[in-house]
Amino acid sequence: MxxxxxxxxxxxxxxxxxxxxxxxxxxxxxxxxxxxxGKPSAAQLDLSTPMLSILQGANDCFSKNGTxxxxxxxxxxxxxxxxxxxxxLDCPSEDVIVFGNASLTVxxxxxxxxxxxxxxxxxxxxxxxxxxxxCPVPGYDRHFAILEQFGIEMIPVALGDDGPDMDEVESIAAxxxxxxxxxxxxxxxxxSGIIYSDETVRRxxxxxCAARDFRIFWDNAYCVHSLSEEAxxxxxxxxxxxxxxxxxxPNRFFKFASTSKITFPGAGVSGFSASAENLxxxxxxxxAQMIGADKLNQLRHxxxxxxxxxxxxxMAKHAEILRPKFTLVQEKLDEGLSGLEIAxxxxxxxxxxxxxxxxxxxxxxxxxxxxxxxxxxxxxxxTWPYGTDPHDSNIRIAPTMxxxxxxxxxxxxxxxxxxxxxxxKLTRQ
Amino acid sequence: MxxxxxxxxxxxxxxxxxxxxxxxxxxxxxxxxxxxxGKPSAAQLDLSTPMLSILQGANDCFSKNGTxxxxxxxxxxxxxxxxxxxxxLDCPSEDVIVFGNASLTVxxxxxxxxxxxxxxxxxxxxxxxxxxxxCPVPGYDRHFAILEQFGIEMIPVALGDDGPDMDEVESIAAxxxxxxxxxxxxxxxxxSGIIYSDETVRRxxxxxCAARDFRIFWDNAYCVHSLSEEAxxxxxxxxxxxxxxxxxxPNRFFKFASTSKITFPGAGVSGFSASAENLxxxxxxxxAQMIGADKLNQLRHxxxxxxxxxxxxxMAKHAEILRPKFTLVQEKLDEGLSGLEIAxxxxxxxxxxxxxxxxxxxxxxxxxxxxxxxxxxxxxxxTWPYGTDPHDSNIRIAPTMxxxxxxxxxxxxxxxxxxxxxxxKLTRQ
Numbered sequence: 094m095x096x097x098x099x100x101x102x103x104x105x106x107x108x109x110x111x112x113x114x115x116x117x118x119x120x121x122x123x124x125x126x127x128x129x130x131g132k133p134s135a136a137q138l139d140l141s142t143p144m145l146s147i148l149q150g151a152n153d154c155f156s157k158n159g160t161x162x163x164x165x166x167x168x169x170x171x172x173x174x175x176x177x178x179x180x181x182l183d184c185p186s187e188d189v190i191v192f193g194n195a196s197l198t199v200x201x202x203x204x205x206x207x208x209x210x211x212x213x214x215x216x217x218x219x220x221x222x223x224x225x226x227x228c229p230v231p232g233y234d235r236h237f238a239i240l241e242q243f244g245i246e247m248i249p250v251a252l253g254d255d256g257p258d259m260d261e262v263e264s265i266a267a268x269x270x271x272x273x274x275x276x277x278x279x280x281x282x283x284x285s286g287i288i289y290s291d292e293t294v295r296r297x298x299x300x301x302c303a304a305r306d307f308r309i310f311w312d313n314a315y316c317v318h319s320l321s322e323e324a325x326x327x328x329x330x331x332x333x334x335x336x337x338x339x340x341x342x343p344n345r346f347f348k349f350a351s352t353s354k355i356t357f358p359g360a361g362v363s364g365f366s367a368s369a370e371n372l373x374x375x376x377x378x379x380x381a382q383m384i385g386a387d388k389l390n391q392l393r394h395x396x397x398x399x400x401x402x403x404x405x406x407x408m409a410k411h412a413e414i415l416r417p418k419f420t421l422v423q424e425k426l427d428e429g430l431s432g433l434e435i436a437x438x439x440x441x442x443x444x445x446x447x448x449x450x451x452x453x454x455x456x457x458x459x460x461x462x463x464x465x466x467x468x469x470x471x472x473x474x475x476t477w478p479y480g481t482d483p484h485d486s487n488i489r490i491a492p493t494m495x496x497x498x499x500x501x502x503x504x505x506x507x508x509x510x511x512x513x514x515x516x517x518k519l520t521r522q
Numbered sequence: 523m524x525x526x527x528x529x530x531x532x533x534x535x536x537x538x539x540x541x542x543x544x545x546x547x548x549x550x551x552x553x554x555x556x557x558x559x560g561k562p563s564a565a566q567l568d569l570s571t572p573m574l575s576i577l578q579g580a581n582d583c584f585s586k587n588g589t590x591x592x593x594x595x596x597x598x599x600x601x602x603x604x605x606x607x608x609x610x611l612d613c614p615s616e617d618v619i620v621f622g623n624a625s626l627t628v629x630x631x632x633x634x635x636x637x638x639x640x641x642x643x644x645x646x647x648x649x650x651x652x653x654x655x656x657c658p659v660p661g662y663d664r665h666f667a668i669l670e671q672f673g674i675e676m677i678p679v680a681l682g683d684d685g686p687d688m689d690e691v692e693s694i695a696a697x698x699x700x701x702x703x704x705x706x707x708x709x710x711x712x713x714s715g716i717i718y719s720d721e722t723v724r725r726x727x728x729x730x731c732a733a734r735d736f737r738i739f740w741d742n743a744y745c746v747h748s749l750s751e752e753a754x755x756x757x758x759x760x761x762x763x764x765x766x767x768x769x770x771x772p773n774r775f776f777k778f779a780s781t782s783k784i785t786f787p788g789a790g791v792s793g794f795s796a797s798a799e800n801l802x803x804x805x806x807x808x809x810a811q812m813i814g815a816d817k818l819n820q821l822r823h824x825x826x827x828x829x830x831x832x833x834x835x836x837m838a839k840h841a842e843i844l845r846p847k848f849t850l851v852q853e854k855l856d857e858g859l860s861g862l863e864i865a866x867x868x869x870x871x872x873x874x875x876x877x878x879x880x881x882x883x884x885x886x887x888x889x890x891x892x893x894x895x896x897x898x899x900x901x902x903x904x905t906w907p908y909g910t911d912p913h914d915s916n917i918r919i920a921p922t923m924x925x926x927x928x929x930x931x932x933x934x935x936x937x938x939x940x941x942x943x944x945x946x947k948l949t950r951q
Contacts, residue, residue, distance in 0.1 A: 130594065138583075138592040145577050145818070154571070163567040165559065165787040193622050194816045201811040205634055209648070209672070219638070219648060235810075242810040243638070358594040360818035381664075381671040382630040387623045387816065389574070389789035 178364030256293030286441020685722030715870020858937030
């Protein structure tokens with residue numbers, strides 16, 4: 094295909110006419126398709142449905158050490174659930190606190206605790222005029238929403254192929270003791286799917302921070318979410334706990350993980366890990382907030398996914414369902430957009446998203462066109478702090494939820510809208 | 523029996539010798555009994571065990587309106603769970619937010635939100651030098667622990683037979699805009715089991731508050747927890763929402779309830795209700811913290827307890843199990859202590875506790891003696907702010923967890939320790 098960027102204005106206008114015609118034909122179909130959120134499909138949820146009836150009756154409510162999981166107690170979770178979460182958190186099971194159905198809540202509450210009480214004796218973050226946070230972009234909208242709610246200033250830093258631009262991260266962290274943290278999705282990052290290199294992890298652990306209570310929020314949401322057997326074998330992230338320990342900054346990280354995209358997003362189990370000092374402080378503070386998370390659900394999960402082998406086998410089934418969808422995204426984008434010089438996109442080995450970049454200034458228009466044609470995409474700017482992408486170019490594609498045929502239809506609409514927005518933009522120039 | 527208070531010093535010493543002998547005989551038995559926490563017994567938990575297998579397979583994960591309860595979404599809860607919680611919260615189901623397994627967490631987080639953001643535009647509570655709270659005593663230790671964590675000054679007010687001393691509550695609330703709230707357990711209060719009168723509820727709703735963001739934290743933990751059919755029929759608390767609405771203070775209350783002592787303490791469902799304005803603000807703020815509480819557990823609960831009739835029938839089964847235990851407490855205390863003039867105790871129609879008052883200055887000693895004889899009681903002072911009972915007289919008796927025979931043994935130990943502590947005290951005088 095000929096690059097739009099090489100076309101004369103006349104050729105562009107003619108191509109736009111053609112694409113507009115295609116777009117009108119699409120609108121006439123009155124589609125209703127959704128590629129907005131990273132939700133598992135019904136087929137994926139069915140993989141875990143045996144878990145629903147895994148506990149049978151009054152004699153089957155006890156953890157291995159005899160705890161009645163129906164009753165009160167056990168602040169940090171039953172042993173077998175801690176062992177399961179330790180597989181995801183890459184830590185010893187005694188370093189795990191098991192929480193409820195959302196790591197989002199754990200991350201939010203961890204920030205709240207630091208705002209109200211500081212970290213390990215530091216000044217409560219709420220007592221600063223304003224605190225700041227390093228936000229690799231493109232990133233996860235719900236991470237940014239927590240910071241926005243607390244008035245925390247977000248500093249975007251470009252996320253490359255092996256992690257955030259570490260020169261910039263180091264400079265920001267060293268320069269201001271009001272800079273208190275960084276969001277990291279180290280494996281199959283949301284949305285670009287990149288994996289942090291060992292060097293990135295080591296630099297995060299060793300860098301000089303002006304704030305002694307600087308914290309790396311290590312959201313390993315996609316730790317076991319590889320799309321192929323090969324990726325499951327090869328893709329590894331250096332453990333941030335190990336790196337911090339070696340660097341002499343053992344308290345610098347908080348780790349988060351959950352089973353949301355392993356079992357049930359609406360009814361999973363989440364977990365938290367940190368250094369011994371951080372864990373002790375966390376347990377002390379959460380003692381006023383909870384008696385213990387849902388232990389019956391912990392028991393269900395631990396019975397269903399007792400160890401890393403079981404988790405791996407289960408995730409391979411997810412990959413079977415997801416791989417054709419991610420392949421289809423690459424095929425349809427290649428087929429529709431390759432050579433036009435108006436877009437690039439990622440081809441991840443795991444995770445839930447494809448990160449797409451159109452021409453500068455076309456993302457909002459693309460999403461608007463798609464919406465009007467019946468295809469819902471993640472809002473423009475969602476991958477940037479404050480919902481504002483300064484380039485107006487990034488779009489997060491979430492191919493997991495629709496069926497293959499719906500996804501194909503949605504991608505055809507998407508490709509048409511990308512072309513139309515690009516041509517409109519090139520026409521105006 | 524002859525009142526200890528009428529005895530001569532010689533008689534007291536002689537009686538103490540006798541009771542010490544009994545105590546030594548008890549210690550020799552090397553008992554291990556627990557009357558410390560308000561936990562349901564295994565027999566009570568068995569009542570809800572059918573709920574564990576109530577969802578069967580992939581076709582049984584959908585709410586009535588078709589929501590897949592396994593997936594993400596529905597911030598305020600599925601419709602049928604809202605209807606169930608509305609029975610407990612005494613409100614329309616649209617005024618309910620369904621949360622996770624602990625109303626304690628909801629209460630904690632509600633205070634955190636007010637600390638960080640104020641209420642409906644008021645100044646964040648954390649910006650005050652110090653805020654204050656009205657704490658009816660005896661009260662619930664976990665309520666006090668939340669306030670203590672946030673450095674909120676607790677002002678104890680005596681709880682009478684029909685609610686807190688309202689003259690005092692009114693005077694405190696009117697006098698200082700740093701007084702931001704009051705804990706209320708309006709029905710079968712923890713631990714004294716009293717029920718708020720209509721007049722108490724109306725005075726709470728109508729009283730003048732110096733703080734326009736004063737909030738009544740209405741923890742209706744024992745709303746359906748009557749010990750007899752008669753109590754279930756007759757015991758009613760005037761709805762605080764109605765009273766506030768009528769008094770022109772519709773935003774003054776937050777209501778909390780849970781199924782912890784209806785189904786499973788470790789795996790129940792909690793709920794929150796408030797005015798339309800408070801609800802809107804709460805939903806806006808929790809949107810950064812969660813996507814929605816566990817919907818599969820909501821569905822389980824709503825299937826198991828679809829309406830007030832089902833809840834009532836279920837609670838009657840709890841009452842069958844609990845009534846003999848509460849009767850035994852009265853019998854053993856009457857038999858062992860009546861006429862000695864060294865103690866009084868409540869005889870509640872519902873709830874989980876008996877509130878016991880020994881001679882001033884004997885509660886700690888009684889609990890110590892019991893512990894050394896192998897019987898764990900709730901710590902002395904637990905029913906007071908900061909864990910300090912200025913009279914050192916109140917002890918919370920929690921008879922629900924032990925079997926009847928264990929309870930009988932524990933009560934015999936308790937009676938002996940109460941007598942011994944009283945006699946030691948009277949000897950010293």
